[in-house]
Amino acid sequence: MVVASPTPFRSEKIQAFELPIIDLSLERPEVSKLIVKACEDYGFFMVINHSVPEDIIAKMEQESLNFFAKPVCEKQKAGPANPVGYGCKNIGFNGDIGEVEYLLLNTSPLSINQLSKSVSNDPSNFSSAVSDYIQAVREVACEILDLMAEGLWVPDTAVFSRLIRDVDSDSLFRLNHYPTTVLCKDKDTSVSYNNSNMVGFGEHTDPQIVTLLRSNDVGGLQISLHDGVWTPVPPHPTAFCVNVGDVLQAMTNGRFVSVRHRALINSYKPRMSMAYFAAPPLHSWITALPEIIHRPPLYKPFTWAEYKKTAHSLRLGDGRLTLFRTCRDDETA
Numbered sequence: 001m002v003v004a005s006p007t008p009f010r011s012e013k014i015q016a017f018e019l020p021i022i023d024l025s026l027e028r029p030e031v032s033k034l035i036v037k038a039c040e041d042y043g044f045f046m047v048i049n050h051s052v053p054e055d056i057i058a059k060m061e062q063e064s065l066n067f068f069a070k071p072v073c074e075k076q077k078a079g080p081a082n083p084v085g086y087g088c089k090n091i092g093f094n095g096d097i098g099e100v101e102y103l104l105l106n107t108s109p110l111s112i113n114q115l116s117k118s119v120s121n122d123p124s125n126f127s128s129a130v131s132d133y134i135q136a137v138r139e140v141a142c143e144i145l146d147l148m149a150e151g152l153w154v155p156d157t158a159v160f161s162r163l164i165r166d167v168d169s170d171s172l173f174r175l176n177h178y179p180t181t182v183l184c185k186d187k188d189t190s191v192s193y194n195n196s197n198m199v200g201f202g203e204h205t206d207p208q209i210v211t212l213l214r215s216n217d218v219g220g221l222q223i224s225l226h227d228g229v230w231t232p233v234p235p236h237p238t239a240f241c242v243n244v245g246d247v248l249q250a251m252t253n254g255r256f257v258s259v260r261h262r263a264l265i266n267s268y269k270p271r272m273s274m275a276y277f278a279a280p281p282l283h284s285w286i287t288a289l290p291e292i293i294h295r296p297p298l299y300k301p302f303t304w305a306e307y308k309k310t311a312h313s314l315r316l317g318d319g320r321l322t323l324f325r326t327c328r329d330d331e332t333a
């Protein structure tokens, strides 16, 4: 277990607590129980002893470093993000800004090959690093999703993982680079101050099924607990962070929570993160699994295409899933 030691974000509640770090090499029934508990309590946990080889991670991290180290005009050849491609500060289409630059990729082989040509001087090296990484991380994601289904006692244990194994899965891969803080001068007082705690990536939930995220040794990721308290997630040398996304919250009828999170920039060292967003095919219908409905459905059925379109029409921090809530007689308006 790890206890976070936070730097407070002025006037916000920050709390240290023990983040669940789940060892995937433990006995299967034990692991599945721990995963279900973490998804119900926080929608977030970390996994160690996963099957992603270190060299595959190292190669991908190196490619990411190489890309962000390029001159801006070179990086812009892979942009602007629409939504895939290179983006700097602008997140999404609706005016969200953050101290981050990123490269967002669709995970289909064709799309990786295509984008690699504008990303790297050695496109085949870049595309093989991305493909190997995605393949290895997808396997861990499938393993975790099967463990979730087992822990929920769902008879069809591939019910979640099948969606992301599908060749038409709409999964994404994102490289984020958060530069160090700029020392700013206050124009009125001429006092220099350090902009630590600036937001790199504003608070949001991930719309997909599940996200697997890794970072370099620089902290910044924070998760929001139920009472709105921000909790820092310390960087871990080998672990993956696992976030429940909106689709999984809907499929479990609200039993698992899609965790709100954000990333702050660090004053001294750039943060780099790599996130795999496991998504269903566009035409998939998302409904609560009948086996785990113990109360009326909280959400109307929707397709992933419909949900994604709604997400793209909203701001980063907007609650999207609430728009799909069923109206029940027992609820007040």
Ligand SMILES: C=C1C[C@]23C[C@@]1(O)CC[C@H]2[C@@]12CC[C@H](O)[C@@](C)(C(=O)O1)[C@H]2[C@@H]3C(=O)O
Pocket (backbone or CB within 6 Å): 083, 091, 092, 093, 094, 096, 104, 172, 174, 204, 205, 206, 207, 208, 277, 311, 312, 313, 314, 315, 316
């Ligand atoms: C403001 C936005 C950026 C985002 C699409 C959206 O309209 C709302 C969800 C955002 C998010 C958050 C998680 C992932 O980083 C992401 C790729 C995704 O699928 O949903 C981003 C979207 C984006 O950057 O395009």
Ligand SMILES: O=C(O)CCC(=O)C(=O)O
Pocket (backbone or CB within 6 Å): 174, 176, 201, 206, 213, 215, 220, 221, 261, 262, 263, 272, 273, 275
């Ligand atoms: O960089 C991070 O730690 C968070 C990134 C994130 O939440 C995202 O890319 O959706």
Ligand SMILES: [Fe+2]
Pocket (backbone or CB within 6 Å): 204, 205, 206, 261
């Ligand atoms: Fe996210």
